[in-house]
Amino acid sequence: MHLKIITHDRVVFDEDVDEIYSKGVDGEFGILKGHVPFMSALDIGITKVVQSGKTKLFTTMGGVFQFKNDEGLILTQCAECGDEIDEVRARDAMERAKARLAEHSASVDAKRAEAALARAMVRLKATMNNK
Ligand code: ATP
Numbered sequence: 001m002h003l004k005i006i007t008h009d010r011v012v013f014d015e016d017v018d019e020i021y022s023k024g025v026d027g028e029f030g031i032l033k034g035h036v037p038f039m040s041a042l043d044i045g046i047t048k049v050v051q052s053g054k055t056k057l058f059t060t061m062g063g064v065f066q067f068k069n070d071e072g073l074i075l076t077q078c079a080e081c082g083d084e085i086d087e088v089r090a091r092d093a094m095e096r097a098k099a100r101l102a103e104h105s106a107s108v109d110a111k112r113a114e115a116a117l118a119r120a121m122v123r124l125k126a127t128m129n130n131k
Pocket residue numbers: 078079080084085086087089090093116119120123
């Protein structure tokens with residue numbers, strides 16, 4: 001089966017895979033060859049693929065997953081392969097978001113800070129697992 005991960009700017013991944021795991025808004029799911037047609041809105045999370053026993057991790061920041069006729073498609077705002085993530089930048093973003101949330105000030109957009117924190121945390125998770 002095949003998986004394509006596409007953002008506004010680029011094709012992040014376009015290869016044959018044996019297994020796909022991702023995080024939908026209703027929970028995590030896994031897909032193997034022959035799965036019935038399936039569609040899910042994606043959460044901010046990790047998409048994991050297995051190719052000949054080897055695992056690759058991607059961040060997928062929302063969007064939609066579709067699977068039909070052994071073709072998987074992820075359309076997402078933003079996605080990165082684990083090994084292209086700048087760990088220091090993600091750590092800085094996490095600290096910034098945490099500090100904003102700790103302020104409890106009316107000038108802080110809490111939803112925005114929470115989303116930034118979630119993005120930073122999945123980026124860090126993706127880099128850890130790739131080491
Ligand atoms: P930052 O505050 O560090 O910009 P952010 O969560 O606001 O983080 P996004 O808006 O999600 O960043 O992403 C903007 C662009 O920067 C995207 O193309 C994304 O792939 C890239 N990007 C963000 N953080 C990283 C990172 N840690 N490593 C590599 N690319 C990143």
